[in-house]
Structure formats: C-alpha cells, structure tokens
Amino acid sequence: MHDKTLAELARALDAGEFSSRELTQHLLGRIDRLDGGLNSFISVTFDQALAAADEADTARAKGHAGPLTGLPLALKDIFCTRGVKTSCGSKMLDSFVSPYDATVVEKLSAAGMVSLGKTNMDEFAMGSSNENSFYGPVKNPWDLTAVPGGSSGGSAAAVAAGLVPAAMGTDTGGSIRQPAAFCGITGLKPTYGRVSRYGIIAYASSLDQAGPMARTAEDCALLLGAIAGHDLRDSTSVARGVPDYSTELAAPLNGLKIGLPSEYFGDGLDPAVEKATREAIAVFESLGASVREVSLPHTHYAIPAYYVIAPAEASSNLSRYDGVRFGHRCDNPADLIDLYKRSRAEGFGDEVKRRILIGTHTLSEGFFDAYYKKAQQVRRLIRQDFLDAFEEVDVLMGPTSPTPAFDLGANKDPVSMYLQDIYTIAVNLAGIPGISVPAGFVGSRPVGLQILGSHFTEARLLNVAHQFQQATDWHRRRPAFAEENV
Amino acid sequence: MALEHADVQRAAHLARLGLNDDEAAGYVDDLGRILEMVDMLQALDTGGVAPLAHPLDATQRLRADEVTESDQRDEFQRCAPAVENGLYLVPRVVE
Numbered sequence: 001m002h003d004k005t006l007a008e009l010a011r012a013l014d015a016g017e018f019s020s021r022e023l024t025q026h027l028l029g030r031i032d033r034l035d036g037g038l039n040s041f042i043s044v045t046f047d048q049a050l051a052a053a054d055e056a057d058t059a060r061a062k063g064h065a066g067p068l069t070g071l072p073l074a075l076k077d078i079f080c081t082r083g084v085k086t087s088c089g090s091k092m093l094d095s096f097v098s099p100y101d102a103t104v105v106e107k108l109s110a111a112g113m114v115s116l117g118k119t120n121m122d123e124f125a126m127g128s129s130n131e132n133s134f135y136g137p138v139k140n141p142w143d144l145t146a147v148p149g150g151s152s153g154g155s156a157a158a159v160a161a162g163l164v165p166a167a168m169g170t171d172t173g174g175s176i177r178q179p180a181a182f183c184g185i186t187g188l189k190p191t192y193g194r195v196s197r198y199g200i201i202a203y204a205s206s207l208d209q210a211g212p213m214a215r216t217a218e219d220c221a222l223l224l225g226a227i228a229g230h231d232l233r234d235s236t237s238v239a240r241g242v243p244d245y246s247t248e249l250a251a252p253l254n255g256l257k258i259g260l261p262s263e264y265f266g267d268g269l270d271p272a273v274e275k276a277t278r279e280a281i282a283v284f285e286s287l288g289a290s291v292r293e294v295s296l297p298h299t300h301y302a303i304p305a306y307y308v309i310a311p312a313e314a315s316s317n318l319s320r321y322d323g324v325r326f327g328h329r330c331d332n333p334a335d336l337i338d339l340y341k342r343s344r345a346e347g348f349g350d351e352v353k354r355r356i357l358i359g360t361h362t363l364s365e366g367f368f369d370a371y372y373k374k375a376q377q378v379r380r381l382i383r384q385d386f387l388d389a390f391e392e393v394d395v396l397m398g399p400t401s402p403t404p405a406f407d408l409g410a411n412k413d414p415v416s417m418y419l420q421d422i423y424t425i426a427v428n429l430a431g432i433p434g435i436s437v438p439a440g441f442v443g444s445r446p447v448g449l450q451i452l453g454s455h456f457t458e459a460r461l462l463n464v465a466h467q468f469q470q471a472t473d474w475h476r477r478r479p480a481f482a483e484e485n486v
Numbered sequence: 487m488a489l490e491h492a493d494v495q496r497a498a499h500l501a502r503l504g505l506n507d508d509e510a511a512g513y514v515d516d517l518g519r520i521l522e523m524v525d526m527l528q529a530l531d532t533g534g535v536a537p538l539a540h541p542l543d544a545t546q547r548l549r550a551d552e553v554t555e556s557d558q559r560d561e562f563q564r565c566a567p568a569v570e571n572g573l574y575l576v577p578r579v580v581e
Contacts, residue, residue, distance in 0.1 A: 099561045192541045206540060232554075235546050304524045315501060322502075324574050329567035335577050341504035353503060357513060358520055360497040361489070374527050376537030381530070383538060415519050431541020455542065 001026050002162035003478065006071050006219040009165060013060065013070050020060070020070030024053040024114055027072055031116065031163050033484065039138050040148075040158040042077045043085050044117035052114040059112060068226055069112030074167040076155050077118035078125055079105050079210075080199040088201045089123040089133040089151075092327045092347030102199025103234065104168060104210050104227045111226045116164055120154030123349045124318065125175055125203045127151050128420050129411065132351045137408055140183060141481040143444045146405040149179030155213050156183035162482040166214035166223060170200060172207045173306055174400075174424025177436040180213055181400035181448020184438045186465065186475060187213040188220045191455045192431035193238035195224075196231030204313040205236070207306075207428040215475055217437065217465035221245035224458060240456065248459045249466040253287045256464065257393040259294035264398030264423050276440030276447040277399045283471050284397075284464075294393060296385040301378050302426035303418055308362050308375035309429070314352075315359030321347060354414060383430040390454040395464055398423055400436040400448035423450060433458050437465045438474035446474075489518045 001023055004012065013020060028046055035041050049072070056070030080086050080098040082105075087093045101109070108115070122132040130138040130153025138153040140146040141161040148157040152169030156179035159167050169176040171189035180187025188211045195210045202208060212223035225246065230239040258281065265274060285291055323329040323343025330346055333339035348356070362371035389396060402422060411417040427434045432455055439449035449468075453461045469475050494513050498505040505513070559572060568575035 096565055099558070099565060193544070232549070236540070236544070238542065238544070239547070298530075301527060301530060304526045307520060307524055308527070319501070323567065324576055326565040326567075333577050336579055337502070338504075339577055340502035344502055345504035348503070353505075354513065354516055354520075356501050356503060357494060357497045358517055360501040361493060361517070361521075362524075364497065364500060370528070371524065373537055374532060375524075376539060377532035377535040378527055378530060379541075380535055380538035381532070383541060413519075414516055415523055418520075418523070429541070 002030055002482070004165065005215045006165050006222055007216070009071055010067055014065070020053040020056040020114060021050065023070070024049050024072055024116070027116060027164055034161060035163060037139065037144065037481070038141060038157050038161060039136055040120055040154040040161070040163065041074070041117045042087055042089070042120050042135050042154070045084055045115060048084070049114050049116050052109070056112045056114060066112055067222060070114060072114045072116050072164055073108065074116050074119050074155060074158050074164045075105065076121050076152050076167065076169050078121060078170050078201045079168060080201065081105050081115070081118065084118065086118065086201070087134070089121040089135060090347065090349065090352070091134045092321050094134065094328070096326055100199060103196035103231045105199065107227050119158055119167055122151035122153070123352050124201070124314070125151040125170060125172055126314070126351050126355055128174065128178060128417055130154065131408065132349060134349060139408070140405050141479040142184060142446060143405065144481070145407055146445060147182065147408055149182035149405060151175040152213065153179045156180055156185055156187070159183070159185045159213055159215065160479060162478065166212060166219055168210060169213045170208055170210045171428065172203050172310060173428050174421045176211050176213055177400050177424050177434055177448065177450060178421065180436040182405035182446065184446030184474070184477060185213055185215055186217055186220055186435065186437050187211065188224060188435045188458065188461070189427065189433060190224060190228065190458055191433045193236050194456070194458065195227050196229070196234040196237045198231055198233040202317040204310040205317060206313060207310060216469055217435065217462045218246070218249060220435070221249060221462045243459050245459050245462050248463045251463050253284065253289050253464065253467050256284065256289035256395070258284055258289050258291045259389055259393030259396045260291060261296045261299065261389070261396055261398055262293050263296050263299035268402050268422070269399060270403045270442065272442040273399050273403060273447050276442065277449055280439035280449045280468070281397055283468060287467060287471060292393065294389045294396065296389060296426070298378065298381045298385050299426060302382055302429055303422060305375040305378040305382065305429060306425045307358065307418060308371045309379065311355040311359035312363050312372050313359070315356045315363065318352070318356055351414070379429045382426050386430045386432055386454070394453070395461065396452040398450055400424065400450040404442040404445035404447055427452060431455060433461055435461045435465050437468055438477070440474060489514060489521055
C-alpha cells in the first residue's frame, strides 16, 4: 500500500481492495516503526487520523466519495490545525495548540483527506537543510548521513520513505522544490496568490506560498486542485478560476519550447548534477520539444535581494511573538520590556534571531532606502528577466539545486548555506510557479529537475512534468530505508 | 556597509530580542558577512525602476466594513500564557 501514488490509492479504495482505515493503520504503523530513524514528524495524530478515515469509509459506503476521499497525507507543521500542536519547528510555539484551521487544512479535510500528522521543518521555515528545527534535524531516507533539504524537509523525507503518499509544504525561497529534489519526489510551488496563506504561519508574506509534495505530477495536480482558489481571508489570494489540473496532463509535448537559462548552468554547478539535468532535457527533445539557451541576466542578484526582503518581512511578522497572547513566555519577568526580550530570546533559535536582526537593521532609520527599497527595485528587474524569457519560450528548465543533498552538518556558515538556493530563490521574487521532478542520482542521492513557467501556468508545468514521468522511472525509485520485513 | 557591535545591540533592542554582549559579539561577524553579500546590490543601477512590493503588482482588495467573524475570545485566549477575566496579564506598567 505504501508504494502507491494517490491516484493508485484512490482506485484501490474505489475498487474496495482495502479501506481508508486499513490504509491509515498501515501507514501509522510504518511511521511508528520507521520514523525514529528519520525524525520527519513532529506530531502524529493517530486518533484524529483514524476518526477521519472512518468518516471517509462511511462516506464511500454511501456513495459520497470524491477523488481525494480517504487518502492520507501529512502537513508541514506551519499549517495551523485546529486542536493540534502547531509548532512551526520552534520552541516559541512548542505549546501552541491552534484554535483554528488554515484554509488549506480546511479544504483538504472538506475533500475527505486524512491527515496523519505534522511534519518537521526548519524553524519558521528559515533554512535549506532542516537542521534549524527545535525538534532536531531530519535525515534523508536515501542516505541517513545527508540532509533532506529544507525548509519542508520532514514532508519530503516522509513521502520519500513511504510513510505517507503526499504532504503539504510551503515555499518562500525553494522550501518545497529543494527538499523534493534532495529526497527524489515531486514538489510544486504555485504562483504567488494561487493558494490562500490564511492560517499558514507567516515568514515572508510577499514570497510565501503553499503547495503539494508527492511522488508524481499527477498527484500534485489532484492536490493543487483541492487547495487552490480565492479566499476572502487572504487579501493576497487571487480571484481567478481554478482549472481542472488533471485534464491537461495527457497533452503531448510536440512543439514545446524549452529555455535553458545560461546562468543556471554556470560556476558552482556540480558536473554530475549538470549531466543528469542535461540527460533529462534530452528526454523532452525525444518527446518533440525544442531547446534553446536563454538568459536571466539578474540571476546573481536574487540571493542578495532575497536576504533583504525576506528578513525584513520576517522581522515584522515575527514581532507578534511577544510572550503575551500565545507562545513561549519567560519566567518571572521584571517588567514588560524584560518579558518581551527574554521570551523572544528563549523562544527563537539562532537562525531566526539572525534574520530578525538583519531585517530590523535594514529597515531601521538611515538604512531603508539603501537596502529595502533597493532590493525591491532589483526584484522588479528579476521578475522582468522571467517575463522577457517567457516571450520566447514556454517553460524554463535547469537543476533545482547546484548539488545533490549535502552531508548533515556540512554547511556551518550561514552565507554558504544561503548560496545553495541560487536556482530557486528568484522564482519566489518573481512570483512564478515552479516544479521539481526526480531526474536521476549522484551516487545514492537524488537529483531534481526544475521546470518554471509564467504566472498561473501550473496546468502546463504539471503536464510537462507528467509527460516526463511517463517516459522515465526516476519517480518510481524507492530508498532501501523504505523496505522493512514485517 | 560594515556592521559594528553597537549596530547589533541597537537592532536587538528595536526587535525586543534579549542579547548579552557575548551573544551580540557572535552575531557581528555573521551579520557582517550577510550584509557584505547583500551589498552586491549597490553595484546595480536601478535608476527609474519602481520598487516591486507584490509579485503580481496587485493592490489589496477592499471589502465592505461589516462584521464577518463571531466572538471567539475565550477560545483564542486559551493558548495565552496568562489570562484573567478575559484580559491578558503582563507585569505592571503603570504604578
């Protein structure tokens, strides 16, 4: 059961091969036996999961099952989930039980999906390795000495290990796509505004976006259809119809114009990753696509612009953690300022403090124009690069990350860690959608191919990724870790 | 733009983040290197380029000024560290 995709599980449930309760129990058992070696879950919600599975089985028996009814998934612990601890990977929220559901959670429950629990992540989604979690690092099921990527590292590792067929992630600078690449799964970051951010704990509000992580593009299409759409409770969600993302999956790729940004194949790219990427692109040529080189000339300004904009927004968003209304509170505060300062000093981890300090500094008097305004101007130039490229080609392709998953503990220096996100960060600044699909291995560690499109072209990206997965079997490979004899 | 110990302490105070001198010293180096990386932006000519705040250049939607939520104060205060009679408790501010 744990090897199947969501689409395959849906057919099996329909055919009565097993019930949602049996499937849920099987996966909860695997989490219980295997997750000690991965640390991919922060909370496993056994009772709620079985209750939701029973409800789904009852609905099915009455003929009320939809395409996602009774299918299990996991939620990154950044999604507020009513009655369930929602920690965001932080000591600050270790005792926070959310009084409400995020819109994404509400929609997935309404579709009949069964959440098995909340997955581990870099604290407040700040990180590229999942080493910044208060709950400890997650290990990569393909190689337990490697990181799973971040910040949605728990979601990626849990799917790769067959603990759950799909999981929800969020992506502010690559946090869905990079862990998907490192763990050999498929992960989609939708267009900014496509999915409601209501109830998703905010990191950088002009960049944050939620999306699906699963084995296949077909499964991501099912999930995106369930979570996308306008939400009155998120004023940045876009009032625009949601297409059926599954109907275009089968379209042939004849005549597809693919652009390869020359900046994504330059210095710093691991030659073995480049080789796998170029072999994947050759598959598209065999499917009738044409390939040409394009340029995104401001690529190298993306990381500097991001490390002004994201920390600035974070320093503002994280000011809500004051030790008064919710979250960690220090013992015996001397006065109100002491209450704020010590609660925040005790509740936040190192990387979060670093970004709050950078953001506060760059927004402070005398620095605003030189940093924040400048970064927002550069952001427009970065977006224009993509808009210009999409005048010439339909999609862009390149590696998701310059290297395969690195070793746990390998990147001690924050700046060298930030530079890992060179191919993913500009996408968030531009607000366009991107998907990472499994495209090979370097040794035992997976390589991801990133496919980018212009705003609101998710259906096309999913079609292109699905056609690749019809022609290759990288997405069907499973790590030895996922096997057990029970 | 180089960063000094006093800049870190100033940002920490503005952010209401308690840092002792040793901890602040630890951040001077890290933050300095991040700002050095960020300073690369200064090399780019952005004259006449409008800042981009929203990737779709969209403006905030407006709605009618009507009550849309019900009162859930008790439930929302259940996750607060210290509450009494519907009020949040903090150290005395006014003597």
